[in-house]
Amino acid sequence: MSTTHDSLRERLTALRGPGVSPRPLDARALAALAANPGCRRRALLDAAGVDKGAVAEVLGAPARFGQSRFAFSRGHAFEARVKRDDCAELLRLLGAEGAGGTAAVVPDLSAPGPEGRAARTRLALEEAGERAAAGVWTLLDHPLLALEVAGSVAYLEPDAVAVAPDGRWTVVEIKSFPILDGGADALKVGAAARQAAVYVLALDEVTAGRARPDVLLVCPKDFSNLPTAEWVDVRKQLSVTRRQLARLTRIEEIAAALPEGATFDLRYADDGRTATRPRLELTAAVDAVPAAYAPECLSTCELAFHCRDRSRADGCVESLGRSLRADLGTLTTVEAVLSAATAHSGDPADPAVAALRRAATLRAEALRAAEPVPVAAPRQGARAETEERACR
Template sequence: MGRGPGVPPRTPSRQTPPTALRQLLAELRGPAAAPRPLDARALAALAANPGCDRRALLDGAGVDKAALASALGSPAPFGQSQFAFMRGHAFEARVKADGGRSLLALLGHESPGDVRVPDLAAAGPEGRAARTALALREATAAGAWALLDHPMLALEVAGSPAYLEPDAVVVAPDGRWTVVEIKSFPMLDGSADAAKVGAAARQSAVYVLALERVAALTEGASVAHTVLLVCPKDFSNLPTAAPVDVRKQLSVTRRQLDRLTRVEDIAARLPEGTRFDVSACSSDELARAVEEVPHAYAPECLAACELAFHCRDRARGAGAVEALGRSVRGELGGLTTVDAVLAAARGEAGDPADPTVEALRRAQVLRTEALACR
C-alpha cells in the first residue's frame, strides 16, 4: 500500500540522538506498550533476511509481532510449551549446579580449582551490560577461571541497541572467552539434530559478535570462535557437550547485520501518525501501517518470524514469485510475478533474447510434449 497523496513522510534523520530515537520507537510501538526485547534468536533471523525493512523496523521498535499477527488475523504458532520451558530450565540449573565445575569439565578442564562466579545484578539492561563488561575485564585481569551466568551483552543493530543474554560465558586464565549454549534437545550417540544445531550456531554467533565488541576494549582478551553446545546425553538428563565452530555463521551474521538499513531511516519514509499499537489501533489501521513498510517474504520466514503467515498471504495475493522461494526468485531475474512468468513461458510476453524467457519457453515446450505422451 502506498503513502497516498498529501500524506507527508516523517522528517529523515541520519543522526538521530539516542533520546529522540527512543521517543520515535515508542511512538511507533505505542506509548503504553513495553518494548519487546530483541534477542539473539531474532537477530539471527534478521541477519538471514537483511532486506526485510518490515522486520527490521518492528524488531527495532520492540513491537510484539505475535500480538500484531493475531490482530491482523494471521497468528503464528510460535513459542515453547510450558513443559518444554520448565524442562529446559531444570536442565540448565543442573548443568550449573556446582558453580561451573561441570561446565569446565565439559570444556576439558577437570580440575580448574576455584571458579569465580561474579554477581551480574544491576538496574535495567544497560546497567547489566555495563556490569557484565566490568566482570569480564576483572576476570581477564585476574588470570583465573570465571563463569558468567546469564551475562548481558549489548549490540547495536540498524542504529538501535539490542541486549543479548547468553546462557553462560566462561573466562579462561589465558583471557579467552567462550560462549556456552545450553539446549534441551538430546545429543544421541554424540550427535544432535542438524537443523537444531545450525539454529544454535547462528544464535551463538550473535553472542560471539557482541562479545568481540567488549574484548576489543579489554587488554589480553580474545573470543573463541568455537562455542560449547551442552545438551542432554541420549535419553537421560545427564549433560554432554560438543564444540561447534561458528566462524562461518559469524562472518555471515556480521555482513548481514552491517547491511541492515538504520531503523530511523526506515521510519522516516512512513507517513506521520503511523503506529503499530495493538492495544489502541483497529485491525484495519494496523494492516495499513504494516503495508507501509516493505517486506522481503521467503518461505524460510515461516520458521523464524511471527508475521510470516501475514506476509505470505500478501505475497500470494500479489502473485509475487518470492512466495516460491529465494532460489526461484533469483532464477527468474526481472520476472517478478507468477502471471509474468506464465506469460513469458507461453510466448505472450518477454524478450525472446532473454535467457530466462528462453528457458521458460523451452520448459513449456517440454511440458507440452510430456503431457501429450500421456
C-alpha cells in the same frame, strides 16, 4: 547517548505505544533478521520492541510456532543441572584441569535496567581478564551484552561466558535437545550455531576481538539428563551474520519513511475507554513498511502468514522461494513468468525466458503423451451378439 539516539528512541516508543513495555531483541531474532536483511518490516518492528505475535492476532494471521511450556521447563531444569555445585560440571566440560576441585568466580551481574546490566557485564569481563592472569577461571551466568544493529541497540543474554586462565573467552550455549551417539540433529545444531554467532559477535565488541570462534554446546547425553558437550565452530555463521547485519538499512531511515500518525500500538482511547485498534488501521500501518517474504520466514517470524498472504496476492515469485526468485532474474511476478513461458512477452535471448519456454514445451509434450487413446465403440449388431453369448 547522542541526540540522534534519543530522537530515535522516542520515535520507536511512539510506534510501539506509550506505556507499552518493549519486547527484547534477542539473539534468535537477530539471527533470523541476519538471514533476511532485506526485510524492513521485521527490522523496524523488532527495533521498536513491538509484540509481533499480538499484532498477527489482530491482523487475523496468527503465528503457529513457538516453544511449548514443557520444552521451556525442561530447558530451564537442564540448565540448572549444568550450573549446580558452583558450575563444577560446566567447568569439566570446558576442560578445566581438575574440574572436580577447580573453583571459579561467578560474579553478581544484577543491576537496574538493561543499560545497568550491560555496564555491569563489561566491568565483570574486565575483572575476569585480571583474574585469568592469576590462573583463576571466571564464569558469567547470563551476562547481558549490548550490540548496535542498524542504529538501534540490542541487548543479548547468552547462557554463560567463560574466561579461562589462558585468556580464552568462550560463549556457552545450553540446549535441551539430546546428543545421541556423539551427534545431534543437524538442523537444531545449525540454529544453535547461528544464535551463538550473534553472542560471539556481541562479545567481540566488548572484548576487542578476543572471543573464541568456537562455542561450547551443552546438551543431554543420549536419553539421559546427564550433560555432555561438543565444540561448534561458528566462524562461517559469524562472518555471514556480521555481513548481513551490516547490510541492514538504518532504523531511522525506515521510520522516517512511514506516513504521519502510523503506529503499531494495539490499544487506543475510545471515549475514555481503552479499545483494540481496528484491524484495517493496523493493517495499513504494517503494510506501510516494505517486507521481504520468503518461505523460510514461516518458522522464524510471527508475521509470516500475513506477509505470505500479501505476497501471494501481489503475485510475487518470492513466495515460491529465494532460489527460484534468483533464477528468474527480471521476472518478478507470477503473471510475468506465465506470460514469458507462453511467448506473449519476454526477450528470447534472456536465459530465464528461454528456460521457461523450453519447460512449457516439455510440459505440453508430456501432457499429450499422457492423454488416453480413444477406443472405438462396437457396432450395435456386434454388441447385441456379444450380450447374447454372455447370457448363454
